[in-house]
Amino acid sequence: MAEHPNVTRTREYLDTFARGDLQGLRPFFSDDVVWHVAGNHELSGDYVGKDALIGYFETARQRSGGSLSLAPTSIMANDGHVVIMLRVTGERNGKTLDIEMAEAFSVRPDGTWSEFWAMPDDQQRVDEFWA
Amino acid sequence: MTDEAGPRVADEAPEHPNATLVRTLFSALVARDTEAALGCYAENGVYRVSGNNLVSGNYRGRAAILSHHIKLMELTGGTMELTLEDLIAEDDHAVLFWHVTAERAGTSQSLDANGIMAFKIDDQGKFSESWFLYNDRRAYDDFFS
Secondary structure, X not given: OOOOXXXXXXXXXXHHHHOOXXXXXXXXXEEEEEEEEOOOOOOOEXXXXXXXXXXXXXXXXXXOOOOOEEEEEEEXXXXXXXXXXXXEEEEEOOEEEEEEEEEEEEEOOOOOEEEEEEEEOOHHHHHHHHO | OOOOOOOOOOOOOOOOHHHHHHHHHHHHHHOOOHHHHHOOEEEEEEEEEOOOXXXXXXXXXXXXXXXXXXXHHHHHXXXXXXXXXXEEEOOOEEEEEEEEXXXXXXXXXXXXXXXXXXXXXXXXXXXXXXXXEEOOHXXXXXXXX
């Protein structure tokens, strides 16, 4: 069975992220993208628009010393959505992060992602990591 | 062109067993058959509900998941209506997209929103983890506040 184009696109996105090419992530998103970051830490909240979103990625990268790593265990997609299950690891100020997350994207007909939301298996650990 | 095997009725592969598992859960939820719904979960399966409201949190084990469902039914007075929008399944994971409407018991509050459940499935064919996510967290948080 052929891979869904939204899965292919998601792999390209994760490869771009893994290379550290944050500006290279822009084409994946719609101009009015809304990115919801759950939890109760300094980075929690809604990021609206590409500039805000790339800014969030840069802040997360700086605060983790570039150690954040996203390893997908599953990428599932239909025409309207992508769902990723992934293991997120990172190190920060002697603290380590090692969690599993479920993430979902809304996909526009033009293939861009307009909304993102996610849930970690252990929100408290995420909050402590960024505290 | 003739096909010696006869006309092909459908070109679709049989449904993935994990898709069947998700449909079983969904049907049980629609029918408010909690026993059947819990039977889709591993004994120590986890049901994670995002948000910051009366029903959000991590529920581990069938008894905890049951308590969550009872709470949902109490708060909505049995008005919750679920519609399956789409389903994706693979060997270890599956995703369910749904639409939900509900009324909050004893109030004029209503909910009309979309939700996603992402599942991990163990080698016994049961849900070991499930994540409940939704497009409009604020609508859920307000409704279940």
